[in-house]
Amino acid sequence: MSPFDLLLQQFVNGLSLGAMYALLALGFTIVYGIMELINFSHFNVFMIGSFVAMGVLSLFGLSGQTVLLHGFPLVGVLVVALVVTMVACGMLGVGIERLALRPLRGVQGPMAMITTIGVSYVLSNAVMLTMGANTKNFPNPIPSVALHIGTAQITVFQFIIWALSAVLMGGLYLFVQRSKLGKAMRATAQDPDAALMMGVDVNRVIMTAFFLGSALAGAAGFIFGLYYNFTNFGIGFTAGLRAFTAAVLGGIGNIPGAMIGGLLIGLIEAMAGQYIGAKWADVIIFSLLVLVLVCRPAGLLGRLAPTKS
Amino acid sequence: MAGGLPPMLEFRNVNTYYGDLHVLKDVNYNLGAGEIICLLGGNACGKSTTMKTIMGIVRPTSGEVVFEGERIDRLPTAERVKRGIAPVLEARRLFPRMTVFENLEMGAFTRKRGADFDQDLERVYTLFPRVKERREQQAGTLSGGEQQMVAIGRALMARPKLICMDEPSMGLSPLFVEQTFDIIQQINRQGVTIFMVEQNAAMALSIAHRAYVLQTGRVVLSGPAAEMRENEHVRDAYLGEMQVVAA
Structure with missing residues (x-):
């Protein structure tokens, strides 16, 4: 492989990983934007997403490396698996909010955040106890057709990731910008008391934020499984921490910021893996985080707002 | 009290607490449809709490808030907005x-x-x-x-049928204050009842029909705005700067 092809290849890989991190980062940022809460249970909603997707695929007989289906049936199964995963994760997110966080509404301090850490442990342990602690093979049903540019290649799967991420992020952006509920979300994020006095049902806005963020985490979990061809109860931690970094890097609470932060983290991971050594990826990612926070405490696209009273 | 107008909003012996702090003490208001009512008082006398109680941000501990003949003090904010109460926030x-x-x-x-x-x-x-x-x-x-x-x-x-304004003149240049009060009168002439909390008592009393004076959570004075302007207590406490403005 020529140096240029190698760079191109890692760029392609980085964009694919980055799209996954961006989807996951959006969940952190949407919830933070509205509640100023860092939701650590998001890590394991993502992990559960990969398990749900694996379960749905296996219902259709897809497991391991076998390519059983082609064409429209395969697309159909993938779409069904995606929709089921996203809805299931969205409802899980809403359930977490309803059961664990709503009772803490109005409590000052870090209680809600600590609670999300607790929920995160409950989720990962529940999966470990019911599914087993061993690593599972995630099915790989997508044919390995690829577009070749020199010796670099872009697989069909990578195109699918990009298209899917673009559709989901575009849909989220349109929802938040144009729909009535989306506007209520933005209004609540900017001034919760004023939004309440316009007649916005703040609980409904919070539920929507959890549903959307968790559904996107489910999609990211599905992508993770297809990308790495494995899953286990512990995948949420590394990927979740990187995605959280992406959200902070872009400016937490800022939706385009999370997208850009995610892509950046994906590219760093791919490039570091190629040129420096995969084990350095996290070192570079978190060093960059420290650097950005020192130079631009609000993140790349964030703005420093006066603390809400 | 409300000059024969049908009542739009009433507070009936409303008591509001923040924790142990007794903010509104047996407060009664009676706003007639189509009136401009202003609420005067010093800092921390319960003016903003009155607004929050109307909008449902704060729930009264006892007493009733009645809007167009129906109790609203247990309704969520959204329902109150639907019934025709809108805020202009501080x-x-x-x-x-x-x-x-x-x-x-x-x-x-x-x-x-x-x-x-x-x-x-x-x-x-x-x-x-x-x-x-x-x-x-x-x-x-x-x-x-x-x-x-x-x-x-x-x-x-x-x-809205009723607009609750919290300090509409705050932070505005004198020219804008005057314009704002003109607009408030115009809106009122279109049939909207106005309940206004205002530090600028001289300005507020010049357009209001009636006024209430709150002191440490109690209504100590109420009556037509014209009478209030002549009232010694009000002059001393709230219209002190009137002469300065005139000069």
């Missing part, structure tokens, strides 16, 4: 990173979007041509006076 509190138009849309949040939305929008634009010019601009980039126009416009978009 310091305006626009959504800074939404456009002026989106801020107006938020004012109509509890209503179905129909033809009357455009009518109301037109009404706001007619009242404030400046707001129309700025409709695509982010609200946070407007001047204080322009923000006040949007804040009042936003309240009108709810098609």
Whole structure:
């Protein structure tokens, strides 16, 4: 492989990983934007997403490396698996909010955040106890057709990731910008008391934020499984921490910021893996985080707002 | 009391607490439909709590809040907005990173979007041509006076029967204060009842029909605005700067 092809290849890989991190980062940022809460249970909603997707695929007989289906049936199964995963994760997110966080509404301090850490442990342990602690093979049903540019290649799967991420992020952006509920979300994020006095049902806005963020985490979990061809109860931690970094890097609470932060983290991971050594990826990612926070405490696209009273 | 007008909003022996702090003490108000009522008082006397109690941000511990003959003190805020109560918040509190138009849309949040939305929008634009010019601009980039126009416009978009204004003159230049009070009178003439908390007592009493004076959570004085202007207590306590303004 020529140096240029190698760079191109890692760029392609980085964009694919980055799209996954961006989807996951959006969940952190949407919830933070509205509640100023860092939701650590998001890590394991993502992990559960990969398990749900694996379960749905296996219902259709897809497991391991076998390519059983082609064409429209395969697309159909993938779409069904995606929709089921996203809805299931969205409802899980809403359930977490309803059961664990709503009772803490109005409590000052870090209680809600600590609670999300607790929920995160409950989720990962529940999966470990019911599914087993061993690593599972995630099915790989997508044919390995690829577009070749020199010796670099872009697989069909990578195109699918990009298209899917673009559709989901575009849909989220349109929802938040144009729909009535989306506007209520933005209004609540900017001034919760004023939004309440316009007649916005703040609980409904919070539920929507959890549903959307968790559904996107489910999609990211599905992508993770297809990308790495494995899953286990512990995948949420590394990927979740990187995605959280992406959200902070872009400016937490800022939706385009999370997208850009995610892509950046994906590219760093791919490039570091190629040129420096995969084990350095996290070192570079978190060093960059420290650097950005020192130079631009609000993140790349964030703005420093006066603390809400 | 309300000069024969049908009552729009009543407080009946309302008591409100923040924890142990007794903020409103056996408060009674009676606002007639179509009136401009102003609420005077020093700092921390319960003026803002009155507004919050009307909007449902604070629940009274005892007593009743009655709007058009029905109790509303247990209703959620959204329901109160639907019934026709809209706020103009202290310091305006626009959504800074939404456009002026989106801020107006938020004012109509509890209503179905129909033809009357455009009518109301037109009404706001007619009242404030400046707001129309700025409709695509982010609200946070407007001047204080322009923000006040949007804040009042936003309240009108709810098609309210009653507008509760918390310190409408705060932070505005004298010219804008005068304009704001003109607008408040215009809106009132269109049939909207106005309940206004205001530090600028001279200005408020010049357009109000009646006034209440709160002192440490109790109504100590109430009556027609003209009488209040002559009242010695009110003159001493709240109209001190009137001479300065006149001079």
